[in-house]
Amino acid sequence: MKSLEELRKLRKDSLDQVDMRRSGKGTRIVVGMATCGISAGARPVMMALVEEVKKRTLQDVTVTQTGCIGACRLEPMFEVYRAGEEKVTYVHMDGEKAKRVVAEHIVNGKVVQEYTIGAYEK
Amino acid sequence: MELYRSHILVCGGTGCVSSDSLKIEERFIDLIEKNDLKNEAKVVKTGCFGLCEAGPIVIVYPEGAFYSQLKVEDVDTIVSEHLVKGRIVTDLLYKESIQEGEMQSINDVGFYKKQERVALRNCGVINPEVIEEYIAYDGYEALGRVLTDMTPEEVIQIVKDSGLRGRGGGGFPTGLKWDFTAKAEGDQKYVACNADEGDPGAFMDRSVLEGDPHVIIESMAIAAYAVGANKGYVYIRAEYPIAVNRLQIAIDQAKDMGLLGENIFDTDFSFDMEIRLGAGAFVCGEETALINSIEGKRGMPRPRPPFPAVKGIFNKPTLLNNVETYANVPQIILRGAEWFSSIGTEKSKGTKVFALGGKINNTGLLEIPMGTTLREAIYDVGGGIPNGKAFKAVQTGGPSGGCIPAAHIDTPIDYDNLIELGSMMGSGGMIVMDEDNCMVDIARFFLDFTVEESCGKCTPCRDGTKRMLEMLDKIAAGTGTVEDLTKLQTLAKTIKNASLCGLGQTAPNPVLSTLHYFMDEYEAHVHEKRCPAGVCKALLNYMVIDEKCKKCGICAAKCPVNCISGTKGKTVYHIDTEQCIKCNACLEACPFDAIKKG
Structure with missing residues (x-):
């Protein structure tokens, strides 16, 4: 170890490994991962979310899973929870769409209306 | 870098390992592989979570689901339900973490709520065998700052200002000790870490070494810089194989990364350290006996002065601190002396780790701010006495401490209050007793321990404690007399005054404190030939x-x-x-x- 900078760089790289265990109070992205979700392709969606969040080094964003949300026909789906905001439910997701949601909704705060359950049900 | 959506933290502390947590870890790895989840879920073996009563413990992140008392079979359920389908297995959760059917965060569970983790901050959070995880949680930052940005005098000043006192027994101000060693004359100086934790039922230091070994390396390096040493020894008992193993792994990793060795952080400072194994003699926790043992001599105390700060290992100035004391230092450097001294009471700053045992619901390890009352520690964190029995006394400080009766349960815990009550902080053992414990029997138990562990060098301790034990045996057998009670007190005071080292000087404490607070029980044994708690067989x-x-x-x-x-x-x-x-x-x-x- 030659300098503090070197140590701090290593810390930054290592932080991703443990970030999940910090108590995040920020955004929660919950992916439906029951049988219906998994068979519809929830796993690649989840992995895309995890990857995108890591790539953009977003702090306080946790990607987690849940069981069947009850609208199996709309799977794969996930919900975004943020303090003080209405829950947003995205349906018929895939990896690419998930990445767009991260970019527009999570990072820029703009809900991707066309993917939401509201838009679909119209 | 690999990405995971889930981390499964399996406790690898000695408590959980002895209830099969390693098999649980294996089963997780196995099933994750089988379910093709190995790119999604990562198994991390950590140090002790503290709630040993509920072991083996597994925490699954990001949900923070706290699974307790798991059996190997339960792993199948957790993998198939929680990891594959995302349904938390409520039946296997630690029951206090569920309220009204909803899972709470671990930090809201009674056991953790009143705790404040400084020394244990990484225990149960990081994988102790991966240096990068320690670094991710600000590891080695304090050492880097100290070496590149501070003079040794400044480091000592911060430690002094923080008010940190030794966590191993006497509570001597740490900064002062560092100052003495820094000012001592000598071409070669040493730093040493006392990890010879010997009190029955105490396992604070073991947990730090098992759960966060790098903090000891970092802190000893800081101390070495402050006092002008270049070599460190960790004296640890061979009965702690997991701790020894993890510390050795940590030392090797630190060497590989250049955090130990020559010119650390490209400065003139060089530091190396090694582990010395003790054979488990209680007296070797006494500092001068420990130094003899490190030198390869028989573990017997030397008269003080000269103190180790002047003549320690190989007669060179030596700084000797306890594991938990060291574990506080990097945080003090990073967060400042003021932050540390804002926790605790006027004369006892910071937090203290206690090993809670005996008649208590939550047997385990807790870290609480100084000044927390005994009642809060025993009832709020410890969860109270099992089976609705009445609290009778708490023994602090192990064989060197004393019993504190129920009347003083609202005393805030700090060094001075405990001494005033005839006990001491010691290293942090806390043994709870209920109405079924006989205080004569308890005094006998601890004295029996010191008789066994007395090194035999000085007469008061070697012969005195033996005679005291004989009198206690008489009392417990129903043949004790009133004279025995007076003799017991006189002898106890003589041993305290005349013994060479801390072991003898404190050995009579359990007897003196029980005589003081529970004289009625002794008298019942002597006069009425009756054991009120129904323990002493001869009187039943x-x-x-x-x-x-x-x-x-x-x-x-x-x-x-x-x-x-x-x-x-x-x-x-x-x-x-x-x-x-x-x-x-x-x-x-x-x-x-x-x-x-x-």
Whole structure:
């Protein structure tokens, strides 16, 4: 170890490994991962979310899973929870769409209306 | 870099390992592989979570689901339900983490709520065998700052200002100790870490070494820089194999990364350290005996002065601190002396780790701010006494400490308050006793320990403690006299004053404190030949209460020596006290509570 900078760089790289265990109070992205979700392709969606969040080094964003949300026909789906905001439910997701949601909704705060359950049900 | 959506933290502390957590870890790895989840879920073996009572413990992130008392079979359920389907297995969660059917964060569980983790901050959070995880949680930042940005004098000043006191026993101000060693004359100086944790029931230091070994390396390097040393020794008992192993791994990793060795952080500072194994003699926790043992001599104390700060290892100035003391230092450097001194009481700053044991619901490890009351520690964090029994006393400080009775349960815990009550902080053992404990018996237990562990060098400790034990044996056997009680007190005071080292000087404390607070129990043994708690066998008599006896004969059938007579359905049963061996079998067997002891 030659300098503090070197140590701090290593810390930054290592932080991703443990970030999940910090108590995040920020955004929660919950992916439906029951049988219906998994068979519809929830796993690649989840992995895309995890990857995108890591790539953009977003702090306080946790990607987690849940069981069947009850609208199996709309799977794969996930919900975004943020303090003080209405829950947003995205349906018929895939990896690419998930990445767009991260970019527009999570990072820029703009809900991707066309993917939401509201838009679909119209 | 690999990305995971889930981390499964399996406790790898000694407590959980002995209840099969390693098999649980193996099963997780196995099933994750089978379910093709190995790119999604990562298994991390951590140090102790502290709630050993509920072990083996597994925490699954990001949900923070706290699974307790798992069996290997339960892993199958967790993998198939939680990891594959995302359904938390509520039945296997630690029951206090569920409220109204909802899972709470671990930090809201009673056991953790009042805790403040400084020394234990990484225990149960990081994988102790991966240096990068320690670094991710600000590891080695303090060392880097100290070496590149601070003078040794500044480091010592911060430690002084923080008010940190030794966590291993006496509570000597740490900064002062560092200052003495820094100012001592000598071409070669050493730093050493006392990890010879020997109090019965204490495992604070073990948990730090098992859960966060790098903090000791970092802190010893900081201390070495401050006092002008370039070599460190960690004296640790061979009975702590997991701790020894993880510390060695950590030392090797630190060497590989250049955090130990020559010119650390490209400065003139060089530091290396090694582990010395102790064979488990209690006296080697005493600093001068420990130094003898490190030098390869027999572990016996030396007279002080000279103190180790002047003449320590190989007669060179040596800084010797305890594991938990060291574990606080990097945080003090990073967060400042003011932050640290804002926690605690006027003369005892910071937090203290306690190993809670005995008659308590949440056996385990807790770290609480100084000034927390005994009641909060025992009832709020410890979860109270099992089976609705009444609290009688708490023993702090191990064999060097004393028993504090229920009347003082609202005392805030700090160094000075405990000494005033005739006990001491010691290294942090906290043994809880309920109404079924006999205080004479407790005093005997601890004295028996010190008699065994006395090194034999000085007469007061070697012979004095033995004579005291003999008197206690007499009292417990019902042959004690009033003179024994006075002699016991005189002898105890003599041993305290005349012994060479801390072991002898504190050995009479359990006796003195119980004599002080529970004289009535001693007197009952001596005058009435009665043990009020029903523990001392020689003074027990089992009797059938005639009015309650239903003549069923169950007691007679259970009695191993056939000393209970009577006729089933016809006559009340009777115990022949001459032949009775006081095994308690009849009392436990009687369905009608018709047998009493006393």
